[in-house]
Amino acid sequence: MEYFGYLASIIIGLSLGLIGGGGSILTIPILVYLFKIDPKLATTYSLFIVGITALSGCFSHYKMGNLKMKSALYFAVPSVFSILIIREVIFLKIPNVLFTIDDFQVTKNFLIMIIFAVLMMAASFSMIRKTNSNIQSAGTNYWQLAFIGAIVGIVTGFLGAGGGFLIIPALLFFANLPMKQAVGTSLFIIFINSSIGFMGDLYIGTAIDYPFLLTISSIAFFGMLIGTQLSKKLDGDKLKPIFGWFILVMGIYIIIKEIFLK
Known part of the structure; x- marks a missing residue:
């Protein structure tokens, strides 16, 4: 299975x-x-992998x-505060075994x-649904952008997810950015959020391989190079529905495996 991994x-x-987005998913x-x-x-591993991979993509997009x-900063700053509170305070207080139903234990890992x-399925619907990415708001609403940034920070802190599927719509409609700039x-933003979350885990002593x-x-970085080059030639909006269906199937599989195949 590792070879497939x-x-x-x-x-x-x-x-x-x-x-x-979609990397952490x-x-x-x-x-x-x-x-x-x-x-x-x-x-924890996801935060590092997605963060370092996103950083490599930043340089290419910056040049473009x-x-x-x-x-990015209006979004990222409140995200960082949410990540630190969730990951370094609340997450640590969640017990390994939450409760038991008959002989079935609901654990922290099961909850994650x-x-x-569920997050994957929600993300898949937003990707499958046809939207017009050229529709923009009258101007940048920085307060709403910061509020959504705080929400994405909660997702990143608890699940180790970069939250790209939430960040992209926010940048399209609240920051008034076209698709490629979003x-x-x-x-x-994913790099900032993921890096802060990972460094927080290092601070509390998480053992890392x-x-x-x-x-x-390194393998994900190679995929990023390919994806960045393809983004210059392909329309990301047309690829999103395909990726969305793939994510939906994976989300359903996880629920079946965790509940019925344990």
């Missing part, structure tokens, strides 16, 4: 490069099911003029995977 890791970067299932990593630790720093599956700016982590990150 290494191959699937390319898709993490490919997704980030093409549509500016894939990272957690790949780490948990293909590499058999504990879900809690997988959220697709990174809007002011909008179920919430992640992708480039989203990658920068660096050779493994760097290997997966």
Whole structure:
């Protein structure tokens, strides 16, 4: 299964490069099911993998003029505060076993995977649904942008997800950015959020397998290079529905596996 995991890791970067999100949606299932990593630790690994991969994409999009720093900072700063509160305070207080129903234990790991599956399905619907990315608001609403940034920080803190599927619509409709600039700016925000979350985990003493982590990150980085180049030639809006159906199937699979195949 590990060989499939290494191959699937390319898709993490490919997704980030093409549509500016979706990398973390894939990272957690790949780490948990293909590499058999504990879900809690997988959220930490996901932060590093997605963060470092997004950083590599930032440089390419910056050169193409697709990174809007002011909008990124208004979004990222409240996200950082949410991440630190969730990851370093609330997350640590959640017990490993929440409660038991008959002989079935609802654990923290089970909760992580179920919430992640629901998140995947919600993300898939937003990707499958046809939207006009050229529709823009009258101007940038920085207060709403900051509020959504705080919400994305909660998602990032709890699940180790970059939240690209939330960031992209926010940048389109509240920051008044066209699609390609939303992708480039989203990658920068994902890098900031993921990096802060990962460094917080290092601070509390999470044990890291660096050779493994760097290997997966390198493979995802290769996928990012491919995705960034393809983004110059392909329309990300046309790729989103295909990726959305793939994510939907994966979300359904996780729910079935966690509830019925344990």
